[in-house]
Amino acid sequence: MRKFTVLFACLILSVGVFAQNQGRYYITADRVFDGETMHEGWAVVVEGNKIIAVGPKNQVREPVGSTQLNFSNSTLTPGLIEGHSHLLLYPYNITDWDTQVLKETDAYRTARATVHARNTLMAGFTTARDLGTEGAGYSDVALKRAIDEGIIPGPRLLVAGRAIVSTGSYGPKGYDHDQQIMLGAEAADGDDLIRVVRNQIGKGADFIKIYADYRWGMQGEDQPSFTLDELKLINEVTRSSGRVMVCHAKSKEAIKRAVLAGAETIEHGDFIDLEIGKLMKAHNVTFIPTLAAVDVISQYRGWKKGVSPEPANVTNKKKSFKEALASGVTIGMGGDVGVFPHGNNVLEMELMVEYGMNPFEVLKAATSVNARAFHLENQVGFIKEGLKADLVVVSGDPSKNISDVRNVKFVMKDGVVYRNEK
Ligand SMILES: [Zn+2]
Numbered sequence: 001m002r003k004f005t006v007l008f009a010c011l012i013l014s015v016g017v018f019a020q021n022q023g024r025y026y027i028t029a030d031r032v033f034d035g036e037t038m039h040e041g042w043a044v045v046v047e048g049n050k051i052i053a054v055g056p057k058n059q060v061r062e063p064v065g066s067t068q069l070n071f072s073n074s075t076l077t078p079g080l081i082e083g084h085s086h087l088l089l090y091p092y093n094i095t096d097w098d099t100q101v102l103k104e105t106d107a108y109r110t111a112r113a114t115v116h117a118r119n120t121l122m123a124g125f126t127t128a129r130d131l132g133t134e135g136a137g138y139s140d141v142a143l144k145r146a147i148d149e150g151i152i153p154g155p156r157l158l159v160a161g162r163a164i165v166s167t168g169s170y171g172p173k174g175y176d177h178d179q180q181i182m183l184g185a186e187a188a189d190g191d192d193l194i195r196v197v198r199n200q201i202g203k204g205a206d207f208i209k210i211y212a213d214y215r216w217g218m219q220g221e222d223q224p225s226f227t228l229d230e231l232k233l234i235n236e237v238t239r240s241s242g243r244v245m246v247c248h249a250k251s252k253e254a255i256k257r258a259v260l261a262g263a264e265t266i267e268h269g270d271f272i273d274l275e276i277g278k279l280m281k282a283h284n285v286t287f288i289p290t291l292a293a294v295d296v297i298s299q300y301r302g303w304k305k306g307v308s309p310e311p312a313n314v315t316n317k318k319k320s321f322k323e324a325l326a327s328g329v330t331i332g333m334g335g336d337v338g339v340f341p342h343g344n345n346v347l348e349m350e351l352m353v354e355y356g357m358n359p360f361e362v363l364k365a366a367t368s369v370n371a372r373a374f375h376l377e378n379q380v381g382f383i384k385e386g387l388k389a390d391l392v393v394v395s396g397d398p399s400k401n402i403s404d405v406r407n408v409k410f411v412m413k414d415g416v417v418y419r420n421e422k
Pocket residue numbers: 084085086131336
């Protein structure tokens with residue numbers, strides 16, 4: 001009962017804070033990470049929804065009437081950016097993907113998604129790029145609207161809507177062919193792709209997400225789904241609306257086609273090698289590794305991490321990530337969160353470090369690199385004068401120990417404080 005009362009009190013408090021107007025803040029922490037560089041002894045001034053000043057404390061004056069917030073033994077960072085989420089999904093070890101897609105109503109899934117959005121924001125992720133509703137229509141567009149209007153707390157969103165697959169290549173699979181099974185994305189091919197891309201844009205997609213391959217090879221291996229010409233067509237139609245095409249692609253051939261067709265990001269990239277990494281780099285494509293998805297799915301299938309031998313797909317993922325690092329391709333941060341719990345987004349960052357990336361670079365990936373990759377660099381991803389006041393404070397120094405991102409003390413989005421723990 002007491003636990004319940006505390007929970008209720010927290011809820012009231014958070015709603016109260018949530019409803020609070022933007023104000024004027026003078027914020028200091030031991031370290032300020034501006035998205036690219038770590039500084040000591042800096043201060044940040046927020047007014048309304050904007051950062052209006054940032055720099056050494058002796059140069060940045062505290063404005064009259066501001067709320068002063070000082071965080072000791074802490075690091076202030078730009079609000080983190082999740083690069084690959086599925087807010088309409090939740091972990092498959094609770095409910096498998098087929099069941100979520102086929103048996104759960106969009107209304108039920110959206111109700112759950114409001115909680116996922118809140119958990120994401122409270123974990124310090126003030127922006128998320130959501131890569132498809134997996135059978136929940138355009139619920140992501142509605143979710144984004146509710147967040148933007150301040151109805152529910154959540155990260156600012158870039159959404160894909162339904163996403164596009166080629167005929168025959170996507171799940172749920174294995175049902176009687178007499179049944180019309182709803183897919184986790186919209187199937188289209190050839191010239192019909194023009195209509196489907198435009199339709200998705202019309203319904204609110206911020207970008208077009210394509211599944212460029214699928215595990216439909218003769219041995220169940222990943223093989224391309226769309227031809228190069230189809231991908232080029234999708235890209236042309238998408239680009240002419242001022243949007244971009246992003247591609248799920250694991251096999252080398254699908255990655256190559258996606259890159260040559262003009263994809264801006266490659267999702268998963270399980271079979272990237274040095275050569276493909278260099279091709280991506282040459283085309284200024286960002287790689288979103290989703291290491292966490294492979295790691296947790298292996299665990300859901302029975303792998304006891306650290307105890308039983310490493311499964312081949314995890315070994316392969318480590319190898320391809322190392323080759324990507326060596327190739328110099330830009331690497332962003334996105335974990336395919338939804339496969340694992342929303343709010344545990346940092347798991348991807350921890351695995352990036354575990355697989356060989358420097359924690360400082362990982363911190364950049366989740367802020368400035370993602371911001372640039374998603375064309376948001378003039379809004380978020382940096383602590384810079386004139387940008388949106390998306391700020392997070394964690395105790396410790398995540399540029400040295402990435403897991404310190406778990407110790408969130410403070411979350412501000414658009415100048416509104418959502419979390420503040422001294
Ligand atoms: Zn995904």
